[in-house]
Amino acid sequence: MRLFIWLxxxxxxxxxxxxHLSHYYVPKNLNIWYLFGALATLLxxxxxxxxxxxxxxxxxxxxxxxxxxxxxxxDVPSGWLIRELHAAxxxxxxxxxxxxxxxxxxxxxxxxxxxxxxxxxxxxxxxLMIEAFCGYVLPWGNMSYWAAQVIMDLPTAIPGIGDDLANxxxxxxxxxxxxxxxxxxxxxxxxxxxxxFLTLLHLTGVRHVGANNPEGIEIKxxxxxxxxxxxxxxxxxxxxxxxxxxxxxxxxxxxGIVFFFPTGGGLILxxxxxxxxxxxQTPAHIAPAWYLTPxxxxxxAVPDKLGGVITMAxxxxxxxxxxxxxxxxVKSMRYKGRxxxxxxxxxVISFIGLGILGLTPVDHAVLPFIGNQLLAQILTALYLLxxxxxxxxxxxxxxxxxxxxxxxxx
Amino acid sequence: MCSDSDPxxxxxxxxLLIHTVEALSIIGLAGASIPLLRACSPQGVAVKKNAPLxxxxxxxxxxQMITLNWQGKPVFVIRRSDAMLKTLAPNxxxxxxxxxxxxxxxxxxxxxYRARDPHILVVVGVCTxxxxxxxxxxxxxxxxxxxxxxxxxxxxxxxxxxxxxxVFQGSPAPTNLTVPPYQLVGNILTLGEPNPxxxx
Numbered sequence: 001m002r003l004f005i006w007l008x009x010x011x012x013x014x015x016x017x018x019x020h021l022s023h024y025y026v027p028k029n030l031n032i033w034y035l036f037g038a039l040a041t042l043l044x045x046x047x048x049x050x051x052x053x054x055x056x057x058x059x060x061x062x063x064x065x066x067x068x069x070x071x072x073x074x075d076v077p078s079g080w081l082i083r084e085l086h087a088a089x090x091x092x093x094x095x096x097x098x099x100x101x102x103x104x105x106x107x108x109x110x111x112x113x114x115x116x117x118x119x120x121x122x123x124x125x126x127x128l129m130i131e132a133f134c135g136y137v138l139p140w141g142n143m144s145y146w147a148a149q150v151i152m153d154l155p156t157a158i159p160g161i162g163d164d165l166a167n168x169x170x171x172x173x174x175x176x177x178x179x180x181x182x183x184x185x186x187x188x189x190x191x192x193x194x195x196x197f198l199t200l201l202h203l204t205g206v207r208h209v210g211a212n213n214p215e216g217i218e219i220k221x222x223x224x225x226x227x228x229x230x231x232x233x234x235x236x237x238x239x240x241x242x243x244x245x246x247x248x249x250x251x252x253x254x255x256g257i258v259f260f261f262p263t264g265g266g267l268i269l270x271x272x273x274x275x276x277x278x279x280x281q282t283p284a285h286i287a288p289a290w291y292l293t294p295x296x297x298x299x300x301a302v303p304d305k306l307g308g309v310i311t312m313a314x315x316x317x318x319x320x321x322x323x324x325x326x327x328x329x330v331k332s333m334r335y336k337g338r339x340x341x342x343x344x345x346x347x348v349i350s351f352i353g354l355g356i357l358g359l360t361p362v363d364h365a366v367l368p369f370i371g372n373q374l375l376a377q378i379l380t381a382l383y384l385l386x387x388x389x390x391x392x393x394x395x396x397x398x399x400x401x402x403x404x405x406x407x408x409x410x
Numbered sequence: 411m412c413s414d415s416d417p418x419x420x421x422x423x424x425x426l427l428i429h430t431v432e433a434l435s436i437i438g439l440a441g442a443s444i445p446l447l448r449a450c451s452p453q454g455v456a457v458k459k460n461a462p463l464x465x466x467x468x469x470x471x472x473x474q475m476i477t478l479n480w481q482g483k484p485v486f487v488i489r490r491s492d493a494m495l496k497t498l499a500p501n502x503x504x505x506x507x508x509x510x511x512x513x514x515x516x517x518x519x520x521x522x523y524r525a526r527d528p529h530i531l532v533v534v535g536v537c538t539x540x541x542x543x544x545x546x547x548x549x550x551x552x553x554x555x556x557x558x559x560x561x562x563x564x565x566x567x568x569x570x571x572x573x574x575x576x577v578f579q580g581s582p583a584p585t586n587l588t589v590p591p592y593q594l595v596g597n598i599l600t601l602g603e604p605n606p607x608x609x610x
Contacts, residue, residue, distance in 0.1 A: 146542060150566055153540040167452045174482055178453055280477055280484040280535075282543040286565050300567045303580045305539055308567075362568030363553050373568070373580075 020207060025232030026239055027213035029406050033103035034211070034239075035246040036096045042247060043093040044199065050086040051188065058138065060184035062177050065140035066276045084262050084269075090132055091268050092254055094291035097125060101319075105344060108331030109212040115323035117205040122320045124198045127191060129292065134187035136289060140180070141273030146282050148175050148183070157309040175279070215406050216331025222405055231406040285361050293358025294351050298383070300362065301376035311380060318387035325387055328394040330402055337397030347386035350379040462602035467530065475546045477535060480601045484535035484543055485590060486562075487599060494548070494573050495528055497559040501572045506579050507586055513538075513576075515589035524574040524589055532592050532599065533575040535562075539583040542566035548573070562587070 008014055057072035057079065059065055072079040101121075104110055110118035137148045152175065155165040171178030210220060210229075219229040233239075263269040267290045272283040288296050298315045302308040318325075328336055333344065357376050360366050367375060463480050470476060470489045478485040499522070502508040510520050518526050525531050535543050544562035547554060554563060554570070561578075562571040570578040575587030593600040 146566070150540040150542060156540075168450060170452070171450065172452045182450075279482060280479055280543065282545075282565055284545060284565055286542070300582070303582050305582055305584045308582050361565065363563070 021236035021240070022234050023228075024207060024235040025219070025229045026211050026235050027215075027217075027219050027229075027406060028231055028233045029213050029215060030211070030239065031214055032246070033099070033106065033214070035243060035250075036100040036103065038243040038246065039096045039250050040093060040100060041199070042250075043089050043096060044195070046085060046089045047093065048192065050082050050089065051192075053082045054086055055188055058184075060138070060181055062140070062180060062277075065138065065180065069139045081258070084258050086135075088254070088258050088262070088264065088268050090135065091264060091289070091291065092257070093128070094132070094289075097128070098291070101125070102348070105322075106333050107212055107214050108216050108326065108328070108333070108336075110322045111212075111216075111326060111328075111331050112323070113209045114205075114212060117202060117209065118323055119320060120198055120202040120205055124195065124202060126316065127194055127198060131187060131191040131195065132289065132291070134183040134191065137180070137183050138187060139273060140277045141270075142275045142278050142281070142283050143270050143273040143286065145175065145277030145279065146286055147288060148179065152179065154309055157306045159306065212331065213406065214332060215334065215402060217402055217404070217406055219406065287359050287361075290355065290359060293356075294354040294383075295358075297354040297358035297376050298380045300358070301373065301380045303373075311384075314384060315380070318384065321387070322390075325390040326394050327391050328397075328399060330399045332402065335400045335402045336394070337399050339393040339397040343386050343389070343393060346382050350382040350386075353379045354383065462600050465599045465601070466597055467599050468597040473548055475548075478601065480534075480590065485601060486531070486533050486535045486546065488531045488546070488573075490529050490531055490573060494560060495523065498522055498572060498574050498576075501559065501576065501578075504578055505572065505576045506581070506584075508576060510576065510586055512584070513586035513588070515586075516591050519589040522574065524576070524586070526592070526594050530594060530599070531574065532589060532601070533587040534590050536588070537564040537566065537569055537583055538577070538585045538587065539564065539567055539569050539581075544569065544571060544587070 004013070054072065057068060057076055059068035069083070073083050074080070104118065104121070133147065133151055137144045152170050153166060155169060156162040158165065167173060170176070171182060210218075213219070217231075219231040222230045224230050257264065257268075261268075263271075272285070275283075287293060295312050295315055299308045299312040302311050328340065330336055333341055354376065357366060357372055357379070360372065362372055364372075366372055461481075463478060465476075465478055465487070467487065467489065470487065472489050472491045473494065475486055475488045478487060502522075507513050508522070510524060515524060519532075523531075524533070537544050542564050544564040547558070547563045548560040550558060550560055559572070561573050562575065563569075564571075564581075564583065567582045569581035569583035571581075571583075571587055572578065575589070577583045577586050590601055591603050
């Protein structure tokens with residue numbers, strides 16, 4: 001206790017505790033969709049710890065990378081577990097983030113005053129994709145090599161400066177030791193620092209403007225005489241306890257995958273990546289990690305180099321603009337009109353469909369009556385139309401009036 | 411003491427100083443970033459551009475392909491049969507660049523066979539889309555559809571090329587596969603630029 005007093009006189013411990021936990025008021029009606037932010041944080045910590053341990057055994061050299069990973073997994077005690085936690089953790093992180101993003105779409109969490117929270121979150125998502133790509137290359141299997149080859153060739157689609165830009169990024173005409181060293185440095189120190197910083201801003205922003213809720217009603221409009229929101233409850237202990245339960249259930253699923261489905265049917269660890277990098281032979285069936293396949297399918301849908309890259313970039317960029325595309329007076333899908341619900345459903349189905357197409361080799365038809373290329377083009381168009389038509393259907397559809405208070409009272 | 415003690419003068423002088431410091435800081439930061447950007451410039455792995463690679467093709471059967479490692483890139487060499495050469499002409503109206511106007515090849519390979527000797531095809535096995543290695547699919551009418559007359563298929567994004575490495579319309583690849591400089595004397599293939607003065 002004396003130690004705590006000594007510390008509290010020198011650090012704002014009590015203020016920090018009150019501001020972020022005991023006096024941070026959160027809407028009382030948050031549901032299970034509000035769990036995934038906490039799970040994403042948990043998984044980031046998992047990636048950080050297991051990542052440091054993997055770095056202990058990793059050799060970032062063309063001749064040593066593949067063998068060092070094999071050695072770590074096979075010979076180092078518990079090395080297999082640490083690698084699996086890192087690989088499966090990356091997959092789970094993206095699964096959780098997609099659910100977290102969907103929550104934002106469902107309840108309009110990107111709308112005023114949370115535009116910046118949304119932008120920071122989307123920025124985090126993009127940076128995490130780059131981080132995942134860098135990490136995917138490091139084991140230097142044949143999928144790693146060809147992923148690096150294709151992704152770092154994307155800038156060549158830009159007319160004029162494209163070739164020089166790609167050479168500058170790779171540090172040479174082709175994927176080499178220079179490239180591997182760069183991706184290693186970015187993966188273990190450069191990008192993690194950016195992720196930590198953006199996460200801090202994202203959380204600070206949420207705490208400043210307050211969490212949205214499934215009703216999409218601002219709880220700050222109705223305050224009790226002591227200045228706290230009438231429809232809010234303190235984050236601690238109410239939501240910390242609930243999040244702990246969620247974490248427990250999630251960990252059961254997570255370790256279940258780690259112990260019983262470590263390869264995830266080829267989605268977490270790919271068989272083709274058990275072969276060392278071969279610059280002369282692309283794997284016959286090549287696809288990116290499952291969480292990137294929807295965007296890969298958009299790239300592949302367009303039979304034109306520049307057009308494909310632009311389409312994929314649009315698919316990644318349009319979600320950033322949601323706060324300004326949505327013209328609706330209400331936030332939550334509970335009060336928006338039918339057009340919004342319909343378009344959201346169409347977008348989600350298209351996105352999942354694109355993900356499946358991206359995992360399938362181009363020459364294997366997914367549906368018997370329609371070619372993969374045409375199907376991918378239709379789904380890409382539907383995905384993009386969800387965003388491009390949003391200013392129209394959110395403006396003209398009939399919305400219901402949300403109640404003034406959560407629960408509809410008074 | 412200060413001769414011009416007029417508060418307005420002092421304030422404007424203070425403002426000028428602040429702006430000067432701001433401008434210099436920005437210039438300083440921009441300058442400091444130059445070595446960081448320069449350190450990322452491409453470090454060419456010393457590739458001897460003229461290093462030739464010789465290969466005896468006498469063991470290459472009709473229809474067979476070998477892959478040579480030339481300057482770190484795969485180079486496909488195929489001995490095409492007469493039947494294979496006959497598939498080239500009918501492809502013409504389905505190709506993006508049938509006459510290889512936009513594509514890269516030495517002048518002696520700028521013909522419909524894209525070769526010095528029509529029976530020997532030499533192409534760099536790097537897809538012009540995003541640099542994957544296409545697979546050699548000489549089989550006709552297999553899983554690539556009933557119209558497939560043989561050629562190359564890129565597993566990454568599905569670009570299709572005919573048996574002369576010419577890209578089909580509807581593929582994401584913009585140009586035909588590149589033909590490297592090479593000499594062919596009898597069955598001896600030499601990859602690389604000819605030595606100065608040597609007859610091409």
